[in-house]
Amino acid sequence: MNTQTKDLVTWRALNAAMHDILESTPEAFVLGEDITTWGTGGGTYGVTRGLRKKFGSGRVMDTPISEEVLLSAVSAAAARGTRPILEIMYSDFSFLGFDGIINQAAKARYMFGGQFDTPLVIRSNGGSGIGKAAQHSQSLETLFAHIPGLEVVVPGTPGDAYGLLRTAAASDNPTIFLEHKNQYYDRGPVDFTPIPFGQARIAREGTHATIVATQQILAYSMAAAEELAAEGIEVEILDPRTLYPFDMDAVYASVGKTRHLVVGHEAVRDYGWGAEFVAQTVEAAWDKLDAAPVRVGGARVPIPYSQPLEEVVIPSKDDIVAAVKRTLA
Amino acid sequence: MTTFHAAEQGLAGLELMAKIREFERRMPLLSDEGLIRGSTHPSLGMEAVAVGVSLALRDDDAIASNHRGHAHTLAKGADFGRTMAEILGRADGYCHGKGGSMHIGVKELGVLGTNGIVGAGIGIATGAALASKMKGDDTVAVSYFGDGASNQGVLAEAFNLAAIWKLPVIFVLENNHYAQSAAIEDMVAQIDLSRRGEAYGVPSFSGDGMDLAEVYELASAAVARARAGEGPTFLVLDTYRYLGHMAGDTEIYRSADEVEAAKKNDPIEKLLGQLIEQGAITTEGWEAMTARVFAEVEAAEQFARKSPFPDPAEAFTDVYAKETQG
Numbered sequence: 001m002n003t004q005t006k007d008l009v010t011w012r013a014l015n016a017a018m019h020d021i022l023e024s025t026p027e028a029f030v031l032g033e034d035i036t037t038w039g040t041g042g043g044t045y046g047v048t049r050g051l052r053k054k055f056g057s058g059r060v061m062d063t064p065i066s067e068e069v070l071l072s073a074v075s076a077a078a079a080r081g082t083r084p085i086l087e088i089m090y091s092d093f094s095f096l097g098f099d100g101i102i103n104q105a106a107k108a109r110y111m112f113g114g115q116f117d118t119p120l121v122i123r124s125n126g127g128s129g130i131g132k133a134a135q136h137s138q139s140l141e142t143l144f145a146h147i148p149g150l151e152v153v154v155p156g157t158p159g160d161a162y163g164l165l166r167t168a169a170a171s172d173n174p175t176i177f178l179e180h181k182n183q184y185y186d187r188g189p190v191d192f193t194p195i196p197f198g199q200a201r202i203a204r205e206g207t208h209a210t211i212v213a214t215q216q217i218l219a220y221s222m223a224a225a226e227e228l229a230a231e232g233i234e235v236e237i238l239d240p241r242t243l244y245p246f247d248m249d250a251v252y253a254s255v256g257k258t259r260h261l262v263v264g265h266e267a268v269r270d271y272g273w274g275a276e277f278v279a280q281t282v283e284a285a286w287d288k289l290d291a292a293p294v295r296v297g298g299a300r301v302p303i304p305y306s307q308p309l310e311e312v313v314i315p316s317k318d319d320i321v322a323a324v325k326r327t328l329a
Numbered sequence: 330m331t332t333f334h335a336a337e338q339g340l341a342g343l344e345l346m347a348k349i350r351e352f353e354r355r356m357p358l359l360s361d362e363g364l365i366r367g368s369t370h371p372s373l374g375m376e377a378v379a380v381g382v383s384l385a386l387r388d389d390d391a392i393a394s395n396h397r398g399h400a401h402t403l404a405k406g407a408d409f410g411r412t413m414a415e416i417l418g419r420a421d422g423y424c425h426g427k428g429g430s431m432h433i434g435v436k437e438l439g440v441l442g443t444n445g446i447v448g449a450g451i452g453i454a455t456g457a458a459l460a461s462k463m464k465g466d467d468t469v470a471v472s473y474f475g476d477g478a479s480n481q482g483v484l485a486e487a488f489n490l491a492a493i494w495k496l497p498v499i500f501v502l503e504n505n506h507y508a509q510s511a512a513i514e515d516m517v518a519q520i521d522l523s524r525r526g527e528a529y530g531v532p533s534f535s536g537d538g539m540d541l542a543e544v545y546e547l548a549s550a551a552v553a554r555a556r557a558g559e560g561p562t563f564l565v566l567d568t569y570r571y572l573g574h575m576a577g578d579t580e581i582y583r584s585a586d587e588v589e590a591a592k593k594n595d596p597i598e599k600l601l602g603q604l605i606e607q608g609a610i611t612t613e614g615w616e617a618m619t620a621r622v623f624a625e626v627e628a629a630e631q632f633a634r635k636s637p638f639p640d641p642a643e644a645f646t647d648v649y650a651k652e653t654q655g
Contacts, residue, residue, distance in 0.1 A: 029463055058463075064493065069486035072452030073459050076441055076470075080391060080460035099483075103446050104453065112434030112442060113424030114647035148648050172650030 005191040011184040013158035014047045014123075016192065017165035018085070022055045025083060028169060031061040031070070032087030032123075044089055045125065045184045067093050071100030071122070075174070078120040079108055085169060088124040090136045091178055105174040106149030117172040121165075127216055127266055128314050129182030134302035137181075137310075139267035141214075144176040145243040145276075151175040151197060152243040156218040158188040160241055163195030170194065180215040198245035202254070206236035209260035209324050212251060212277055214239060217264040217296070217315055224320040235262075235324055243273050251277060252285045260327045261293035266314055269297025294323040333542040335609040338384050342541045343604060344618055345383075346376040346597050349400045351626040352409055353572075356399075356416075360576040364417050364634075369430040370397040374539075374571040377596035378503050379404040381544025382471055385552045391439035391457035391470040393450035396431050397570075398443030401473050406438045409625065410632035419636035426639045427647065439468070448474055448481030451500065455487040458498035458561075469497040469555040477508020479522055488529035488563070497555035499548065500531070500563045503538060505570045510582040526563030538566030539596040542603070569594075 008016070021028050035048040036057075042049025052060040063070055067088060074084040088094050094101060105118045128137040145152045151173050155161040161179065168175040203218060204225050213221040218239050225235045236254050240246055255261050261281055263274035274295040281293060299313040333339065353371040360369060372379070375397075383404035386392070394401040403412055407423065415422025416430045423435050434442040441457060444450050454472030461468045478484075479502055491498050502522055506513050513520065526533030532554070536547045544566060551562035569591040573580045580588075604610045610618070 027463075064486070064489055066486035066490055068483045069452045069455055069490050072449060072483065073456030073487075073490070076391075076393065076453040076456030077460040077463065078456075079441060080439075080457050080464075082460045082463045084459075099446055099449055100452060104444075104449055107432075108434070108442070109650065110647045111424060111428045111432040112436070113422075113427050115424070115434055115436040116441075117650045119650075151649075 003192060005189050007187055008158050008190045009185050009187050010158045010161050010179070011046045013162040013190045014165060014179065015042065015049055016190070017162045018048060018051055019054065020192070021085070021166060021169040022051060022059060025169060027081065028083040028085060029059045029061070030085045030087070031063050033063055033065055033089050035087055036060060036062050043087055045181065048087065067096035068100065071097030072104050074120045075100055075105035075108060075118050078105070078118040078174070079116040083119050083169065085121040085123060088122060091124040091126040091140050092135050092138050094122065094124060094140070101174070102147050106147050110149060118174045119172045121168045121175045121177055123177045123179065125179040125181040127180040127182055128303045128310055129216060131305060131307060131310065132181065133305040137303035139265065139298065141178050141243055142267050142271070142273040145273055149174065150244065153177045153197070153241070154214045154243060155179065155241065156183070156215045156239050158186060159190045160195060160201070162190045163193055164241060166194035167197055171197070182216055195241070197242040198247050199241065200247040200250035201239045201241055202236065203239050204235065204237040206234035206258065208233050208235060208258055209262060209327055210236045210238060210251070210254040210258045211262045211264060211320065211324065212238045212240060213264035215266065217266050217320070220315065220317045221264055221320050223317045224324065227317070227321055228324055233324065233328065248280050248284070251281055252288065255281060255285055256288045259288060259290040261289065262296060262320065262323045262327055263293065264296040264315055264320055264323070266298050268300050269295055270300050272297045291327045294327045296320055296323045333545050335604055335607045338545055339541070339600065339604050339609055342380045342384055342545070343597065343600050343610070344622065345380045345404060346541065346600070347619060347622045348409065348626060349376050349379065349403050350597060351622050352403065352413070352629070353399060355626070355630060357572065357576055359417070365430065366418060367429060368575040369416060370575050371572050372397050372400045372570055374591065374595070375503060375505060375568045376400055377541040377544050378501065378538045378566050378568055379473070381541045382501055382548040384545050385548035386469070386471065388438060390468050391441055391454065392473065393441045393453035393457065393470065394443045394473045395447050395450050395475065395478060396443065396445055397475070398433065398473065399430065402433050402435065402440050402443060405440050407433070407435050407440060409629035413629050413633035414636040417633045417636070418638065419633060420639040421632070421636035425643055427643070448478035448483050450474055451478070451487045452483045454498050455491050455496060458491065458496035459494070461497050462494065467556045469499060469552055471499045471501055473501050473503060475508065476502065476504040476506065476513050476522065477511065477516065479525065480508070480516060484525065485529070488526060488531050488561070491561035492530040495558060495560035497558070498561045499551045499555060500526070500561060502563070502565045503568050504565055505568050507574070507582065509574045512582065523563060523565040531561045531563045533563040533565065535565045535567070538568030539594050539599060541596060541600050
């Protein structure tokens with residue numbers, strides 16, 4: 001088990017979390033397509049590298065390309081006393097097994113009157129930025145967050161990736177853990193401690209406007225904040241880290257200070273989770289706002305392949321700067 | 330192969346089949362009375378499959394069922410009163426009224442739920458078998474599904490996964506010849522469904538699902554294979570449902586003559602005849618058994634009727650293991 005803080009890239013932080021989970025939790029096992037022998041030695045992005053060598057093929061298992069059975073099987077395996085961690089190569093592929101996630105895992109506890117827990121983690125990646133096009137680049141976190149029974153995690157830094165994955169594995173609920181495919185090589189400090197769900201992180205303190213953002217848009221927001229600071233505008237940036245449970249109290253507290261709100265995500269803006277955060281803020285904290293909140297999100301189009309096309313449908317740093325200025329205008 | 334003992338499995342099976350039939354016979358009546366919401370799917374005529382398979386199982390084995398799952402649940406050992414209470418949406422139901430007929434789970438009996446998705450149990454049982462393998466225990470898992478559900482894609486994936494990992498799972502296809510109202514002849518080109526198992530390397534057997542002894546022996550052999558680590562087995566059991574798919578089914582898709590002809594092959598009558606012939610039960614013994622069965626199911630129904638509805642506040646519990654919302 002790691003203890004001292006280290007600077008790691010995200011995939012290594014996740015790899016360390018998987019290692020520590022398998023070491024500390026005998027009931028845990030890891031499975032997925034091509035997770036041990038792909039070029040990285042650990043799935044498409046290296047996250048499972050070295051785990052089979054350390055823990056054996058009995059606990060780290062390559063599966064056939066069979067999302068439908070895998071997603072329902074892990075639900076039942078969890079209900080029968082194990083703690084599966086299933087890697088879905090791209091979150092887009094989870095659609096093949098939505099029955100297992102949504103009709104089975106998410107509902108088992110409720111519809112059977114609390115008899116069964118389904119402590120499973122579905123790890124996958126979403127997001128755009130590396131030219132994977134329409135069927136490998138969607139941001140589906142809103143869709144999962146809409147389903148009662150699921151927990152939804154969207155880590156935005158290597159440290160959060162480690163800490164939130166540890167918590168996901170310890171949770172007795174089915175957890176959707178969505179990594180961002182364009183952040184596997186982001187570097188940052190990892191202190192190797194679990195991070196509780198439902199606690200937003202203040203990524204930057206400020207006084208003029210609050211930005212709530214995740215993953216790639218969080219990174220763009222940090223860059224936008226630098227640019228705005230040069231003009232004398234200090235934004236506060238919140239990373240909710242989990243979309244369910246979600247930390248509205250942190251949003252209310254921040255808005256109470258800044259009186260302005262921008263919500264940014266890469267998922268399609270319309271009907272996205274940003275609308276939920278804005279709606280709740282407006283309903284519960286209208287008196288704390290001096291202006292209408294602004295949402296920034298992906299355009300309502302599938303993700304295109306060509307780079308200039310992809311870039312224009314995903315919010316940029318400039319879009320965030322403009323959104324902040326709009327709410328402050 | 331495990332041998333079917335008339336005096337043991339035979340008599341126990343006969344009584345359990347009769348009890349399940351009496352339970353299921355009451356479903357349309359309770360529906361007509363407005364006591365059952367939504368839909369319920371009785372399985373009169375199909376009792377030998379659930380009972381024959383269950384006789385080969387232990388309490389700690391798992392089953393995953395489908396929408397027509399009362400018999401599977403009851404045969405696995407579920408209390409008739411609590412099952413009826415669940416179907417009536419009452420507080421004493423196994424799921425406190427949250428599941429109803431299509432979502433009855435009983436954790437201590439390994440009943441991983443009847444299921445509103447007809448083929449979902451195929452993947453669920455595969456997962457229970459995976460848990461068995463991971464834990465290194467010798468439990469087995471059974472999936473019950475129909476000829477209709479066998480056309481869902483999960484079947485192919487589950488067969489392949491179970492075969493490569495030698496999972497202790499038994500896939501039990503109850504072929505009652507109709508997928509809701511669609512006749513099997515119109516929905517599959519290869520009527521010998523057992524050939525689907527062979528294609529994936531899953532040993533497959535067809536049998537008479539109206540014959541308790543045959544079901545028991547096929548299931549026992551499959552269970553023995555699974556416990557020995559030899560992997561999955563596919564059983565295709567030919568059976569028939571006497572009632573419609575659910576209440577309100579006009580049954581325009583089949584003739585009354587066909588139903589009457591099927592009833593001549595009734596699993597309870599057939600077993601009773603075999604047991605009388607073997608001297609395991611007398612006509613008087615059968616009369617006493619049916620009276621006992623009637624009284625027990627009547628008591629179960631009265632228990633369910635008297636059970637209160639759950640407190641409305643229960644609608645908001647059990648969503649998460651811990652109420653994690655901040």
